[in-house]
Amino acid sequence: MDFHLTHEQMMIKKMMKEFADEVVAPGATERDRNKAFPKDIFDQLGQLGILGLPFPEEYGGGGADTICFAIAVEELSRACGSTGITYSAHVSLGGAPLNLFGTEAQKREYLVPICNGDALGAFGLTEANAGSDAGGTETEARLEEGEWVINGSKCFITNASYAKVIPITAVTSRINGEKEISAIIVPADAQGFSITEPYEKMGLNASNTTELFLENVRVPEENILGKRGEGFKQFLITLDGGRIGIGAMAVGIAQAAYEDALNYAKQRTQFGRAISKFQAIQFKLADMALKIELARQMVYKAAWLKDQGKKFTKEASNVQIIRIGNLHGGLYRSHSDSWRERLYARISG
Ligand SMILES: Cc1cc2nc3c(=O)[nH]c(=O)nc-3n(C[C@H](O)[C@H](O)[C@H](O)COP(=O)(O)OP(=O)(O)OC[C@H]3O[C@@H](n4cnc5c(N)ncnc54)[C@H](O)[C@@H]3O)c2cc1C
Structure with a gap:
């Protein structure tokens, strides 16, 4: 057993700790009071190359491991819980299903913008009657002339207002009363798709959590994520x-x-x-x-x-249990190359 962090994990810890202290922590209380989404922080995280941290480099990700991702979430959350949940959901709920189950074309079209910070990742599973019992999905999608026609709603969806596409679950067929649930990638600008104002929450007020409504939303048949019928899994x-x-x-x-x-x-x-x-x-x-x-x-x-x-x-x-570090501004604002190169340059400089 080896409980040491690797060199790469230590670098991420150092970078994220300093970013959290210098950039995230200073406005955290005010953002929470004003329910102000930390958009500028996410622009900077995108420039740093952190938004696609655990995803393959060929899609613009950082190629880092899950421990690096956990360290990044931990350090951001130490400075601001809202920033932490936004980042965590962006990567692990928004980007991950596209990376795990998406076709090559879907990864190129939808994962790349998530990695380079052009869009935030979001994920639509929960419904009014499908919380812990996620299989209770009532949103329906029927195939009509090569398009999925989707009707239903989703609730408590993190980052929805800042996403370009949201993979959602829907019942695509019923066989002997059994639901076939598939995941379908829905563009946020599709006709019939609407996002409500963010909820009034008890905490994490600067994070974006909304309801989604789908009224006869039509998306191409190929927007199914991976294989039909595998959405729930x-x-x-x-x-x-x-x-x-x-x-x-x-x-x-x-x-x-x-x-x-x-x-x-x-x-x-x-x-x-x-x-x-x-x-x-x-x-x-x-x-x-x-x-x-x-x-x-x-x-x-x-x-x-x-x-x-x-x-x-x-x-x-x-792991259902249970704030705040110094690299300098120039690093965070750099547009070039990957987080690794910027960090090596910073450390060796
Ligand atoms: C801040 C926030 C962000 C979220 N972001 C997303 C998101 O991005 N995408 C998304 O799809 N969802 C999201 N969710 C929804 C989240 O996944 C659900 O809240 C969660 O699945 C629980 O569902 P529920 O709130 O309907 O609670 P319920 O399922 O109604 O549960 C209420 C209580 O009953 C208990 N309970 C339920 N079933 C059982 C059982 N069988 N045995 C014992 N106790 C039980 C639960 O433990 C809980 O204490 C978010 C929620 C929050 C609060």
Whole structure:
């Protein structure tokens, strides 16, 4: 067993930590209060080459592993939960199904813009009556003269307002009462497709979460993602990877809470000393640090299993647990080449 991060993973950690501290953290509270989507941050992440981090380089991705992805989510979430969930959903829900199941043409057309930052990734599974029970999908699609005609709605969809296409699940046939569920790629500008105003949420207010309505939306037959009838399975596989992102997000937010608590405990004095000197407070802080480290290792393990091509469904389901670093501006604003080259240049410079 080797618990060390690789050189590449350490570079990602350093870069994302510094980006999070310098670019993401400063406006986080204000964005949350104003429900302001962090569009400029995503433009910068696109320029950095981070938006397609775990996808193949031939589609404009970074060719990095899932641990690098988890580290990126963790660091962004440490600075701003809304930025973390936006990034996590963009990669693991939006880009991943296209990468895993898309045809070569679909990857070229839809994955490349996700990697280079021209569009954010989104994924439409949940419906009013299909939440935990994702197979309860009621959205229907019927084939008519070489086109899918789709009717239904989706709810709680992250990034929908910033996506160019959204893969959604729909019932494409019923055989002896059994639903055949397929995934269909729907362009956000298709006639009959509408996106509501973002929800009023209790948190993650700067992230974009909306409802989708599909009224006789027509898309070409070839917009089926991968194979007809495999949509439900494809989306469950996608969710396994998505859980690694959500776990990493929780670790980042918990780390931020811990750092704030630790700093406060050092500043706050009672009875003539900082409260961090009292054992009762030390125990609390030690417990927090311990639980966060355990959670981080669980996330990394699930990510590692995924990278090894091993089963990781159980480990990804178990990571439901639980802020903020210095590369410089020039790096973030660079338009050239891949994140690796920019980072090597930065470190060697
Ligand atoms: C911020 C946010 C972003 C999201 N982004 C997306 C997205 O991009 N795309 C997308 O498709 N969806 C998205 N979702 C939806 C998310 O996947 C669903 O909220 C989730 O599947 C749960 O469904 P539900 O909210 O309908 O809860 P329900 O299924 O109604 O569950 C309610 C409660 O009942 C419990 N429960 C349900 N079934 C059982 C059972 N069999 N046994 C025991 N307890 C049970 C649940 O644990 C939960 O506590 C998002 C949700 C949120 C909050």
